Amino acid sequence: MLDYYLRLALSRCRQNVPMVLLLVLTMAVGIAACMTAMTIFRALSGAPLPGVSPHLYVATMDAREAVDQDSPDYKRPDSLLKLADAKALVDAHRAVQQVAVAQSLTQIGQPDGSQSAQAYGLMAYGPALQAFGVPLRYGRPWTEAEQASNAPVIVIDTEVAQKLFGTKNAVGRSVMLGRHRFRVIGVSAPWHPRVQMFDVQHDQGTVMGQAMMFFVPAQASLDAGVGPFLAGECGKDAAVASFQSTQVAQCRWMEAWVRLDTPAQLDAYGPFLAGYANAQHDAGRFVYPPQAKLYGTQAWLALNHVVPDDVHLNMMLAGGFLLLCLVNVAGLLAARFLRRQGDVAIRRALGASKRDVFVQHLVETGLLGLIGGVLALPLTWLGLWIVRMQPVSYAAAAQFSAGVFVILFGLSVGVGLLVGILPAWRVCRLPPALQIKLA
Amino acid sequence: MRHIVKPLLRHRMMPLLVVLQVALACAIACNALFLLQQKLVPIVTPDGVGHPGRLIVAWNIAPRGNPWPPATLRQTATELHAIPGVVSASLATSWPMETEAQLNATVVADGKGIKASAAIYIGDHLLDTLGLRLLAGRDFSAGEDALVYKGAGLHTDGPTIITQALARRLFPGGDALGKVVRIGDQANAARRTVVGVVAHLMRNEFGQDDREDVDYSMLFPGTASNWPIPIFGVRVRSTAEAAGVRKAMKAVVQRELGPDMIQGIDPAYESYGDMRERMLAQPKAAVWLLSGVSMIVLLVTVVGIMGLTSYWVQQRTRQIGVRRALGARRGNILRDVQLENLLVVGAGILLGMALAYAINLWLMQRYELTRLPWTYLPYGALLMLLLGQLAVLSPALRAARVPPVVATRSV
Numbered sequence: 001m002l003d004y005y006l007r008l009a010l011s012r013c014r015q016n017v018p019m020v021l022l023l024v025l026t027m028a029v030g031i032a033a034c035m036t037a038m039t040i041f042r043a044l045s046g047a048p049l050p051g052v053s054p055h056l057y058v059a060t061m062d063a064r065e066a067v068d069q070d071s072p073d074y075k076r077p078d079s080l081l082k083l084a085d086a087k088a089l090v091d092a093h094r095a096v097q098q099v100a101v102a103q104s105l106t107q108i109g110q111p112d113g114s115q116s117a118q119a120y121g122l123m124a125y126g127p128a129l130q131a132f133g134v135p136l137r138y139g140r141p142w143t144e145a146e147q148a149s150n151a152p153v154i155v156i157d158t159e160v161a162q163k164l165f166g167t168k169n170a171v172g173r174s175v176m177l178g179r180h181r182f183r184v185i186g187v188s189a190p191w192h193p194r195v196q197m198f199d200v201q202h203d204q205g206t207v208m209g210q211a212m213m214f215f216v217p218a219q220a221s222l223d224a225g226v227g228p229f230l231a232g233e234c235g236k237d238a239a240v241a242s243f244q245s246t247q248v249a250q251c252r253w254m255e256a257w258v259r260l261d262t263p264a265q266l267d268a269y270g271p272f273l274a275g276y277a278n279a280q281h282d283a284g285r286f287v288y289p290p291q292a293k294l295y296g297t298q299a300w301l302a303l304n305h306v307v308p309d310d311v312h313l314n315m316m317l318a319g320g321f322l323l324l325c326l327v328n329v330a331g332l333l334a335a336r337f338l339r340r341q342g343d344v345a346i347r348r349a350l351g352a353s354k355r356d357v358f359v360q361h362l363v364e365t366g367l368l369g370l371i372g373g374v375l376a377l378p379l380t381w382l383g384l385w386i387v388r389m390q391p392v393s394y395a396a397a398a399q400f401s402a403g404v405f406v407i408l409f410g411l412s413v414g415v416g417l418l419v420g421i422l423p424a425w426r427v428c429r430l431p432p433a434l435q436i437k438l439a
Numbered sequence: 440m441r442h443i444v445k446p447l448l449r450h451r452m453m454p455l456l457v458v459l460q461v462a463l464a465c466a467i468a469c470n471a472l473f474l475l476q477q478k479l480v481p482i483v484t485p486d487g488v489g490h491p492g493r494l495i496v497a498w499n500i501a502p503r504g505n506p507w508p509p510a511t512l513r514q515t516a517t518e519l520h521a522i523p524g525v526v527s528a529s530l531a532t533s534w535p536m537e538t539e540a541q542l543n544a545t546v547v548a549d550g551k552g553i554k555a556s557a558a559i560y561i562g563d564h565l566l567d568t569l570g571l572r573l574l575a576g577r578d579f580s581a582g583e584d585a586l587v588y589k590g591a592g593l594h595t596d597g598p599t600i601i602t603q604a605l606a607r608r609l610f611p612g613g614d615a616l617g618k619v620v621r622i623g624d625q626a627n628a629a630r631r632t633v634v635g636v637v638a639h640l641m642r643n644e645f646g647q648d649d650r651e652d653v654d655y656s657m658l659f660p661g662t663a664s665n666w667p668i669p670i671f672g673v674r675v676r677s678t679a680e681a682a683g684v685r686k687a688m689k690a691v692v693q694r695e696l697g698p699d700m701i702q703g704i705d706p707a708y709e710s711y712g713d714m715r716e717r718m719l720a721q722p723k724a725a726v727w728l729l730s731g732v733s734m735i736v737l738l739v740t741v742v743g744i745m746g747l748t749s750y751w752v753q754q755r756t757r758q759i760g761v762r763r764a765l766g767a768r769r770g771n772i773l774r775d776v777q778l779e780n781l782l783v784v785g786a787g788i789l790l791g792m793a794l795a796y797a798i799n800l801w802l803m804q805r806y807e808l809t810r811l812p813w814t815y816l817p818y819g820a821l822l823m824l825l826l827g828q829l830a831v832l833s834p835a836l837r838a839a840r841v842p843p844v845v846a847t848r849s850v
Contacts (some may be wrong), residue, residue: 022746026739033732107702118703227504243667243701245504309806310725316802317471317732324463324736328743331456335750391720426452 002363009364012340019336020368023329027372027419028379030325031412035376036383037318039404043397044307048193048209052133052259053297055096057266059089059256061277061292064233065285074291077303079201080232080252083125083218085280090126094272095258096265099126102228102254103198104221105244108156108214109176110164116176117163119156121214122198123221123228129155129188131259134215139171139186146185147217152177152224155186155215177216180224188215197297199255200304202230207307207393218254222246228253258294270294311394326419333368334423337361344427354428361424362417369416373409380408443779446755453751457744458787461823464740465791468733469819470798473811475729478722480645484653486535487602487639489570491712492678495685497671497692498537500706502699509587509662512669515695516563519673522687524680528673531562532591532663535569535641535656536714540668543644544593546657548609549619549630555608557601557655558642559622561592565658566600568672569640574603576616576635579660586661593622593629597659600635604654620657631659645722672711681710737826744830748780752838759838760845769839776835777828784827788820795819 013020047053060077063085081089086100101124109116122128129141142153154177161170161184170184193209221227227246232253245251260266270293277290295303337344344357352360380400387398447454488494512530520528533540542559563584566573579598588595599620606615615636621628640656671692675684689708700706752759759772799811 019746022742026742029735029739033735105701105703243501243503243704247504313474313802313806314728317467317729320463320467321732321736324460324467325739327456327460327463328739331453331460331743332746334452334456335747339750339753390724391717392724422452 001359005360005363006367008360009367012364013368016336019332023332023336023368024372024375026325026329026332027369027412027415028375030322031372031376031408031415032379032383033318034322035380035404035408035411036387036398037315038407039380039384039400040387040394040397041311041315042403043399044195044207044311044394046194048195048197048297048301049133050194053193053197055259055261056131056297057258057260057269057294058297058300059258059273059292060295061273061286061290062288063252063277063280063286063290064288067287072288074288076201077291077293077295078233078252079255079295079300080199081254081256082250082252083248083254085276086254086256087125089256089258089273089276092272092276095260095269097127097131097259098256099124099128099131099258100218100254100256101125101128101198102218102232103210103212103230104216104226105229106177106226108154108160108164111174111176111181113176115164117160117213119160119213120210120229121216122212123216123218123226125218125254128215129186131257132191134191134212135189137187137189138169139184141186141215142217147219150217150220150223152180152182152220153185153217154182155188156184157188157190157211157213159190160213161187177214177221178224178226180220182216182220182224195301196306197301199230199232200301200306202232208396222248260294266294308393310392322415326415330419330422333365333419334426337423337427341427348428357428358424361427362420365420365424366413366416369412369414369419372416373412376408376412377405380404443775443782447779447783450754453747454783457747457783458790460740460743461784461787461827462791462794464736465788465819465823466794466798467736469792469795469811469815470802471729471733471736472819473799473815474808475726475733477809478725478729480653481641482719482722482726484641485639486641486715487569487571487637487654488535488641488711488715489572490674490678491715492681492710493675494568494570494711495673495675495681495688495708496534496537496711496714497688497706497708498534499539499668499704500670500692500696501668501701501704502696503701504699506665506667507669507696507699509664511695513587513662515692516671518691518695519671519688522673522684522691524675524677524684526674526676527564527567528671529562529564529568530662531560531565531670531672532666533558533560533643534670534672534714535560535643536711536718537670538644538718540666540670541644542591542593543642544622545624546605546609547621547624547628549621551610553609553611554624555605555655556652557605557657558644559593559657559659560640561588561659561661561663562670562672563660563662565660565672566635566637568674570674571600571640572638573600574636574638575614576600576633578635579658583660588661588663591663591666592659592661596630597632597661598634599631600637600658601633602640602654602656603636603638605656606633606636608655631657685710737822741826741830744780744784744827745833748776748831749834749837752776752834755838756841756845759841760843760847763841763843764846772841773835773839776838777831780827780831780835781824784824788823791823792816792820 058079060079062074090098090100101122104123105120107116108119137158146153158168161168170187173184174181192211196206196209227244231245231248231251234251260269274292277292280286281290384398384400388395516528516530533542545554546557547554566578610618615633618633620631639654642656645653675681685708802808
């Protein structure tokens with residue numbers, strides 16, 4: 001039966017080609033606009049670290065140790081901590097996993113200076129690789145003992161390993177980081193958060209996550225003369241330390257991330273964090289009420305507007321546009337179907353049930369939707385290409401993927417059926433006798 | 440009128456679909472055009488900088504560890520000025536069309552209490568280097584330019600040059616020269632006396648909060664201490680010399696500051712024109728996108744109205760024939776179809792305007808958007824009505840051509 005309906009639909013499409021073209025093109029443009037916006041939205045709105053970041057929380061508190069006359073109010077939650085506070089939170093071991101990190105940018109070279117690579121990485125206190133779920137290709141992460149003794153050990157990613165040593169398995173080799181020689185104890189697979197998640201308060205305009213190419217215990221790195229990329233907040237009296245400084249004792253430059261798997265753990269950690277911060281305030285270190293609070297990764301990114309508003313606005317614009325196209329096509333389809341009331345009446349008189357007529361018309365609109373989807377495919381590709389050409393920070397997110405294809409297919413058939421429901425229902429509603437009379 | 444309204448009420452589906460389409464198109468187009476207008480602000484507002492091709496800027500100069508002492512930076516600026524072909528050289532904290540470093544403050548007209556958010560550019564010889572047009576007052580003196588602040592300079596009293604837009608905002612209906620602007624709203628905020636007013640100077644960050652805001656800027660003379668990312672600008676005598684000067688500039692900055700720069704972050708040496716192009720590329724792209732979307736939305740709507748109306752007319756061919764046989768002229772039929780379209784589209788516009796406003800209110804709660812101005816509504820309504828009439832023209836003419844003899848044909 002379906003096969004017959006399909007042939008019927010095809011032959012009808014051939015009868016009025018311009019009209020059919022108008023219908024499928026309208027659908028295709030609507031679907032393509034929506035798919036383009038949705039591809040970017042999906043790439044940017046999901047978890048920065050799938051499977052991991054939904055359990056990660058960042059600690060925020062007003063940890064200022066001097067009165068700031070210019071901005072006494074704590075307007076925006078602040079995630080930056082001094083190394084001492086970060087250490088205290090990590091060493092308390094009150095979460096499933098905890099780590100304090102800061103981003104760094106430096107040269108990593110062979111000890112003889114023959115090869116070197118510019119690399120972004122994380123300086124960490126605590127098990128950074130485990131907490132962020134960084135996949136290790138070779139070797140192992142550093143141990144607590146190594147961290148406690150400030151041992152010069154480092155984990156690099158396969159790309160740095162390949163560049164420096166010509167092999168991915170660089171475990172056991174030595175690299176120069178700053179002034180010191182570090183032993184490579186592990187090699188990680190290339191890793192980057194899908195969306196920027198570290199130090200987002202200071203980050204302006206970066207949306208896509210930066211690839212982290214090395215991981216190193218923070219103190220060992222400072223000892224070697226490699227500091228964080230940004231020294232963060234350094235108090236009014238201290239000399240203004242800026243980039244790559246190791247004079248960070250007076251600065252708040254680390255972020256503490258904790259992993260909490262269950263609501264019970266989350267409920268328990270909040271009071272612990274508040275308790276720690278309040279104790280510092282009571283002891284006179286933090287001059288303002290700390291207002292300590294945990295933020296989930298997604299909530300933290302949303303709060304700091306990491307993903308530009310434009311992405312959301314464009315998604316809504318595209319959604320509204322698709323809706324308009326749907327109403328438009330539904331209207332044109334209704335006109336098209338109702339013009340053929342005569343044919344329907346004859347079918348009804350010959351014994352076809354209302355249901356048969358309904359299904360027949362739905363098959364036709366489904367087919368049109370599918371054709372629209374096929375046409376939308378190159379249009380979506382074109383849309384994504386145009387976005388990639390744009391000077392926007394999220395241009396790299398506009399990539400065609402298998403997921404996009406599946407959604408597009410589903411959307412087009414869904415759209416085809418959806419727009420057909422009203423017209424198909426209208427056309428099978430009239431009683432056959434009246435339909436024949438009308439014809 | 441009754442003979443137009445009645446059939447619309449009896450056969451509700453077709454007119455309802457048109458109403459819905461017009462309403463949706465209205466809501467989308469109003470909001471898209473509103474966003475577009477906001478993106479246009481920095482593109483169409485003059486930035487005040489004269490001869491963009493003759494201004495070369497060195498930025499993204501990041502020190503490793505502590506910032507350079509002001510004396511070192513001053514020395515570099517002096518050497519830049521000595522390059523043949525350079526007319527004026529400046530050392531500044533921030534620069535138009537560059538957002539890496541920003542100084543913004545709430546400034547208050549002393550005594551009057553009128554507040555505004557303004558961008559502050561601190562540096563020496565900025566008026567000449569930026570090529571600003573001085574409307575009133577004077578440039579900073581050599582002594583004022585030679586000042587070195589203890590910090591950034593926001594807490595120090597002194598002279599300032601402000602834009603005309605900011606002057607009008609802070610001192611409405613009066614001369615701003617000689618008046619005092621407080622930098623911040625605290626009781627002990629610094630006092631800056633206005634010594635000059637320039638035509639325009641764009642702030643380096645374009646917010647979407649207020650349209651006038653983009654031209655609210657102030658200049659302070661002197662040099663900031665402990666400023667992490669200094670910016671150098673030089674104005675060259677002619678565009679022809681720009682390439683040579685740029686090369687010499689790079690050599691000077693590298694020689695003086697290179698050893699203390701962060702490895703892996705290279706300074707940029709660009710003409711101001713290129714910086715402007717780069718900075719405006721994003722709003723320009725958004726303008727293209729939004730205008731494209733608005734065009735397609737309107738096109739789709741016109742096509743939709745056309746398709747539905749021609750079916751609606753075809754349906755009533757016989758009634759039209761009867762009316763013609765009973766004496767209605769072609770003009771009557773044409774006008775009836777047009778009037779009917781006017782009614783339906785009008786209903787859609789009313790619904791669409793309400794929808795546009797609701798969407799705007801909702802967006803305002805979630806994003807940094809301002810209220811949709813009322814002035815959009817009559818223009819939007821007029822545009823939609825015209826488009827509706829355009830769309831109905833061909834079906835209406837076809838209806839008018841229905842001969843009276845149709846009425847007598849088979850039933």
